Amino acid sequence: MQDGRQGQISGENLLFLTDEQLRQGIEAMFFAYRGFTADPDRILEDMAYGRAHHRAIHFINRAPGTTVNNLLNILGVTKQSLNRVLRTLIADGLVESRVGTADKRERHLFLTEGGAALEQRLSDAQRARMRDAYRAAGPEAVGGFRRVLEAMMDSEMRRTYTRLKESGA
Amino acid sequence: MQDGRQGQISGENLLFLTDEQLRQGIEAMFFAYRGFTADPDRILEDMAYGRAHHRAIHFINRAPGTTVNNLLNILGVTKQSLNRVLRTLIADGLVESRVGTADKRERHLFLTEGGAALEQRLSDAQRARMRDAYRAAGPEAVGGFRRVLEAMMDSEMRRTYTRLKESGA
DNA sequence: TTGGAATGTCAACAAGGCTGACATAAGCTG
């Protein structure tokens, strides 16, 4: 079926591409993503917020003044879905929505002081997890980690990711 | 991992641990996980199934004859949540539930021929994505990728992951 | 024999996706 049928494909060393290796990578992604989200989830469950709020807060912090439409593209959800989240964040005073100056149809999103404080708590926890993982795996591993993840993205997402990366560096 | 850079916290040896680096790693995980699940999601949306069904099918294939309780621990959901998924899979003839012989309270889960066929479709798609990513990133990157992911897991999940890995290798 | 473990099921609920429909304001174009 799927086990141990790799063989030597035209003499190359493709041992890392066996089905078993790939399956282990798949399961590693599954279990690691659980760890990746665990700490922010724990912080948020006390409040009336969830992972969707975290994502919105993260990217508003990352790209202050972003428009709703831009955030929509980054998050890959519908405007109705995002709007439900934004409405509560604005009502709770964590996010501010300012009418655009050049184009008054647009709303530009910013974190308030309270929003920035929550962002800090959440990202501190997530960065601590990432830092420990990086430290345990070593600097050589980090490059490989990032390269595989980037190659795994859909090309459109990779463009979004790269744009964000370069704006922050 | 290989050099003695853990004594000197002050220099530029720890460039890979800057907040900006960590944040890029966080965003890479976010965008990559979207790609990771995209192909199976597309296959499943035509049927009445979702990601939860995929996960159940994956791990039943991986550990045939697993008990419900064992699967519960792997997936990290409640029995009610899993049961809803299993019920539909059994009703649709993709999964078979056999009463245990040693302990008749236990149910052992197996994929039927139809279940194995769907599993194959789903994992082919997901492995293809993983294979392309591995190929693009290169064999050295794969080791780093796996090491960081393993270090990112909660320790209990890491034990589960390792047990599965060793049973399949 | 009795307690507890493993399982299944029902009901109710919440988060967070989705679609469709519609409203409003504002920019753009002929």
Add this chain to the structure above:
DNA sequence: CAGCTTATGTCAGCCTTGTTGACATTCCAA
């Protein structure tokens, strides 16, 4: 200016998938 398009918001309803709590059944083990 008129009319189309764009950006946003909102209402209503649906789906999947997670949660609790309660309760029944089966059956191993002390």
